[in-house]
Amino acid sequence: MNVSCTCYVIDITDINSSDLSDLLPYCSEKVITQSKKFYFKKDGLRKLVGHLLSLSLFPLSSKKDWAIHDETGRPFIHSTKTYHSFNISHDGDAVLVGHIETPNVYCTLGCDVMDLSKASSDERILSHTSFILTKAEQAFVNQSSDSLLAFMKIWTIKEAYVKAVSWGMTIPLNSLEVRFLDNQLSCVLRDNKKLSSQWVFHQSIIADSFIVAVAVGPLM
Numbered sequence: 001m002n003v004s005c006t007c008y009v010i011d012i013t014d015i016n017s018s019d020l021s022d023l024l025p026y027c028s029e030k031v032i033t034q035s036k037k038f039y040f041k042k043d044g045l046r047k048l049v050g051h052l053l054s055l056s057l058f059p060l061s062s063k064k065d066w067a068i069h070d071e072t073g074r075p076f077i078h079s080t081k082t083y084h085s086f087n088i089s090h091d092g093d094a095v096l097v098g099h100i101e102t103p104n105v106y107c108t109l110g111c112d113v114m115d116l117s118k119a120s121s122d123e124r125i126l127s128h129t130s131f132i133l134t135k136a137e138q139a140f141v142n143q144s145s146d147s148l149l150a151f152m153k154i155w156t157i158k159e160a161y162v163k164a165v166s167w168g169m170t171i172p173l174n175s176l177e178v179r180f181l182d183n184q185l186s187c188v189l190r191d192n193k194k195l196s197s198q199w200v201f202h203q204s205i206i207a208d209s210f211i212v213a214v215a216v217g218p219l220m
Contacts, residue, residue: 004100004101004102005098005099005100005109005200005202005214005216006057006098006099006100007096007097007098007099007111007212007214008053008096008097008099009094009095009096009113009206009210009212010049010053010094010095011093011094011209011210012042012045012046012049012093012094012095013093015045015049016045017041017044017045017048020045020048020049020052023052024048026052026055027048027051027052027055028051031047031048031051032048034047035047035048046090046095049090049095050088050090050095050096050097051088053088053095053097054086054088054097054099057084057086057097057099084099084100084101085099085100085107085108085109086098086099086100086109087109087110087111087163087164088111089111089112089113089159089163090113091113091114091115091118092114092115092117092118093115093118094113094114094115094209094210095113096111096112096113096210096212097111098110098111098214100216106218106219107216107217107218107219108164108165108216108217108218108219109164109214109215109216110159110160110161110162110163110164110165110214110215110216111160111163111212111213111214111215112155112156112157112159112160112163112212112213113156113210113211113212113213114152114155114156114210114211115209115210116149116152116205116208116209116210116211117209125148125151125152126141126147126148126151129141129151130174131172131173131174132154132155132158132173132174133151133154133173133174134174134177136177136179137154137177137178140154140180141154149211152211153178153180153203153211153213154178155173156203156211156212156213157178157201157203157213157215158173158176158178159173159213160201160213160214160215161176161201161215162176163215164215164216164217165217198217198218199215199216199217199218200215200216200217201213201214201215201216202214
C-alpha cells in the first residue's frame with residue numbers, strides 16, 4: 001500500500017487554554033462548546049489542541065466545520081485530488097494527530113499514544129490484562145525485562161487497529177494478537193488468520209516520554 005502517513009505529537013505540559021485564545025477563531029463552535037463541558041480543564045485542552053493540529057493539516061476549505069463523518073463515525077475529508085483521513089489520540093500530557101493522504105485510494109487510519117510517565121506511576125495497569133492479552137502475549141509480557149513497556153507496546157497497537165476498523169464500536173482486544181518477530185510487527189486475528197498484507201503497523205517511542213502506534217489499512 002503506497003500511503004504517506006504523518007504523525008504529530010505535542011506535549012501540553014506547559015500549555016493552558018489562554019495560550020490558545022488567538023487560535024480559537026479557527027475552531028468550530030461545536031468543538032469549543034465540547035471543550036468547555038469537560039469536568040477537568042486538561043481534558044478540554046486536549047480536545048482543543050487535537051482539533052487545532054488537525055486544522056493545520058488540511059488547508060482545504062475556509063469553512064470551520066470541514067470534517068465529514070462516515071457511517072462508522074470515522075472522520076475524513078474529501079478533496080478533488082486526494083483522499084484524507086486523520087485520527088486523534090491523547091493520554092496524559094500527550095496529544096497525537098495522525099494523517100494519511102492517498103490518491104484515489106480509500107484507506108483508514110487509527111493511532112494511539114500513551115504517556116509513559118503517567119503509565120509507570122499507575123500500578124493497576126498490569127492487574128487487568130486477561131481481557132486484553134492472548135496467552136502468547138501474556139507470556140511475552142512476563143518474559144520481558146520491562147513488562148510494563150511490553151504491555152504498552154501491545155496495547156497501543158491494538159488500540160490503533162480498533163480505531164482504524166471500527167471507530168466507536170467494540171472489538172474484544174484479545175481477539176487480536178500482536179507479534180514481534182525479528183523486530184517486525186505483525187497482527188493476527190484470534191482464528192490465526194494474518195491480517196491482509198495491505199495493513200501497515202508502525203510504533204515509536206518519542207523522547208523516552210511517549211509511545212505511539214499507527215495502523216493503516218483498506219477502508220472496511
